[in-house]
Amino acid sequence: MNEPLLEGMVQTDRDRGENLLRAGNTNCGGCGMSVGLLMLGRAAADRPIQLVIPACCGIVTAGPFPASAYGAPVVASTFASAAAVGAGLAHVARLNGEPTRVVCWAGDGGTYDIGMATLSAAAERDDDVLYICYDNEIYGNTGGQRSSATPQGAATTTTPHGKVGEKKDILAIMAAHRVPYAATLSLAHPEDMLRKMREALELRGFRFLHLLSPCPTGWKSEPADGLELVRLAVRSGLYLVYEVFGGSHVRLNVEPELSEPALERYFALQGRFKRSKVDLRQVREGIRAQLEELRRRL
Numbered sequence: 001m002n003e004p005l006l007e008g009m010v011q012t013d014r015d016r017g018e019n020l021l022r023a024g025n026t027n028c029g030g031c032g033m034s035v036g037l038l039m040l041g042r043a044a045a046d047r048p049i050q051l052v053i054p055a056c057c058g059i060v061t062a063g064p065f066p067a068s069a070y071g072a073p074v075v076a077s078t079f080a081s082a083a084a085v086g087a088g089l090a091h092v093a094r095l096n097g098e099p100t101r102v103v104c105w106a107g108d109g110g111t112y113d114i115g116m117a118t119l120s121a122a123a124e125r126d127d128d129v130l131y132i133c134y135d136n137e138i139y140g141n142t143g144g145q146r147s148s149a150t151p152q153g154a155a156t157t158t159t160p161h162g163k164v165g166e167k168k169d170i171l172a173i174m175a176a177h178r179v180p181y182a183a184t185l186s187l188a189h190p191e192d193m194l195r196k197m198r199e200a201l202e203l204r205g206f207r208f209l210h211l212l213s214p215c216p217t218g219w220k221s222e223p224a225d226g227l228e229l230v231r232l233a234v235r236s237g238l239y240l241v242y243e244v245f246g247g248s249h250v251r252l253n254v255e256p257e258l259s260e261p262a263l264e265r266y267f268a269l270q271g272r273f274k275r276s277k278v279d280l281r282q283v284r285e286g287i288r289a290q291l292e293e294l295r296r297r298l
């Protein structure tokens, strides 16, 4: 039953059993999204999954039809419809009595900005979809414009002197929908990440995962520094690793050290912050405020 269909060119649910992301794909070296996909494949193991990917870097990854770099069936959607398409596929799977789990895999532009309406609607309806946002903090596929996930001070092609204004708090937005499960994922904490991906695949209803996804091309960083950057973001408290159950019960998974050297190094390793000279005192205040807010909800 595990024979490849269509001579192995296109993957269907029946063809799993190899990496979710195959070798030879077009992602840049050091792309955090690649590691995220490998982890997702590991978490899914033999479980049949269907991916819905809007027009972000993640769909370029697939390559030209009929070949595919993905070891799972993929629907390429418009930005505005990813969560709605995912909801439809999940309904069809349920009606057919299939165990297939539907996963939307979208960048921050497709999530925080362009896909927000259908994302919010699917979350409100509690559709049976796992939505994963890989957040590289820019519109990568179109050459690196700012998104509402771009952090303050980061230079992009549309904010050459550094973005003014803070990053949107997407986890707070999703938690406010009171979805069964929402969590952040750290590539530098693979066991925690795998556990959350497995649990999120298992749960029913709408689940949201946020992955800070280093993008050497947009962050102007060394490809080999990606995991170290995430580690520094977690150690400094800039990226909090936590999960929210039912929109209200919060669990902090990694205690941030609030390390100042880690914070300094995080910014120093990325060319995108060079020009704006980020005010680290202000960043520290923001970190403490967010952590206090989170602790109040523990």
Ligand SMILES: Cc1ncc(C[n+]2csc(CCOP(=O)(O)OP(=O)(O)O)c2C)c(N)n1
Residues within 6 Å of the ligand: 055, 056, 057, 058, 079, 080, 106, 107, 108, 109, 110, 111, 114, 136, 138, 139, 140, 141, 142, 147
């Ligand atoms: C409705 C719509 N607006 C704009 C575009 C152009 N566009 C293609 S890719 C892209 C950037 C996507 O950024 P993101 O979702 O963060 O994913 P990334 O490319 O960084 O992986 C944009 C704006 C589009 N395809 N559709």
Ligand code: SF4
Residues within 6 Å of the ligand: 026, 027, 028, 029, 030, 031, 032, 033, 057, 136, 140, 141, 214, 215, 216, 217, 218
């Ligand atoms: S531009 Fe960034 S997100 Fe897109 S493939 Fe390259 S490293 Fe990955």
